[in-house]
Amino acid sequence: MRNLKEGDTNMGVSKFGLGRNFLARAEHDSDIIDFVTDFAKENGVMTAIFTAIGALKYAKLGFYDQEGHEYLETSLSSPQEIASCLGNVSIREAKPFVHAHAVLVDSKGNTNAGHLLEGKVFAAEIHIFELVGKTVVRKNDTVTGLFLWDI
């Protein structure tokens, strides 16, 4: 991994330059994943990382079954604080694709966490940090069954 230059790839690591930075107030009643996906598509954001805090009206989380290679889904029908949301944008099937994980908490203090599949926005503050360089494409990985970065 030594002496990586911008765009170089070696052992699953790529180097990037710094792109545009955005703060977003996600639209009330939008889906947070769709919001970031649409923003990336409309602004030509190919690669980015993002963070979000706020609250959701309801959400759907996934847990990936490492043996069965399928997502177990949990729907949370009650309001949730977004205690944390970390995600990224890369390219899948030639389009910007959002991958995000979140930690949510309900009014009783029960914490729920995992892969954020859906989240209806009550209010959300998002920081999107574009990275520029090699295009990061997701390809099917036979070991995990996941679409992982081909870097």
Add this chain to the structure above:
Amino acid sequence: MRNLKEGDTNMGVSKFGLGRNFLARAEHDSDIIDFVTDFAKENGVMTAIFTAIGALKYAKLGFYDQEGHEYLETSLSSPQEIASCLGNVSIREAKPFVHAHAVLVDSKGNTNAGHLLEGKVFAAEIHIFELVGKTVVRKNDTVTGLFLWDI
């Protein structure tokens, strides 16, 4: 949202340039929210995002009641690891204002999460990333009852 330029605003998104970066060792026994707020005020940080990890002696978390439009507060009187803290700095009532969410965990492994209202620092490592551009002002939003970014 297409073709956003620095300082442009459209549909709740603003573009920013990259400002100063700081690492901070928050003072033992300080309040972590006050620490970041005071740092921002003293260094003229108007807009920033930050992350923190570490531990708190005790903390107060909030959950926003989306129907009642008020915060339900939970005081945690025992030591907590800061498993995650994501926050931002913007302007409210003409002063830098900190908004932070956290995931905490106690000695028994119980996870607590939400809006971080107070946190007495045992030790904390904070990364503050200033963003420069349009001033981001919080204004009361009638739909949610929250002071949201007017962008």
Add this chain to the structure above:
Amino acid sequence: MRNLKEGDTNMGVSKFGLGRNFLARAEHDSDIIDFVTDFAKENGVMTAIFTAIGALKYAKLGFYDQEGHEYLETSLSSPQEIASCLGNVSIREAKPFVHAHAVLVDSKGNTNAGHLLEGKVFAAEIHIFELVGKTVVRKNDTVTGLFLWDI
């Protein structure tokens, strides 16, 4: 803390310039802490912050006993989603050292969180953001018993 310049230190805060940015697909079956540590060593990354999402085959978390000044460790032998991982790289005993906290969740939805001591990678996407400036060295702090940043 006013008027901090790059490399200046005052009250536990240092200012940094922006260094290299990397996205990494952590190697399947590697240890995530070792992966980031080795990457930092091999690429001369002295100071950095990083985030990660993905999944682990198993993990070990720590909770620091603020009275007894020792880590209580919990081994998680089942698969876990990395709902959040926030960490940093600084220098301890003359070498790059990784400090990371994580929020994990198992297939039953039970959330586990704390200091991430070990984590066997199923799949993980990591963003490493190098900071350049003053070398940040960890030194033993007698108040907490921890090796804290000497800034």
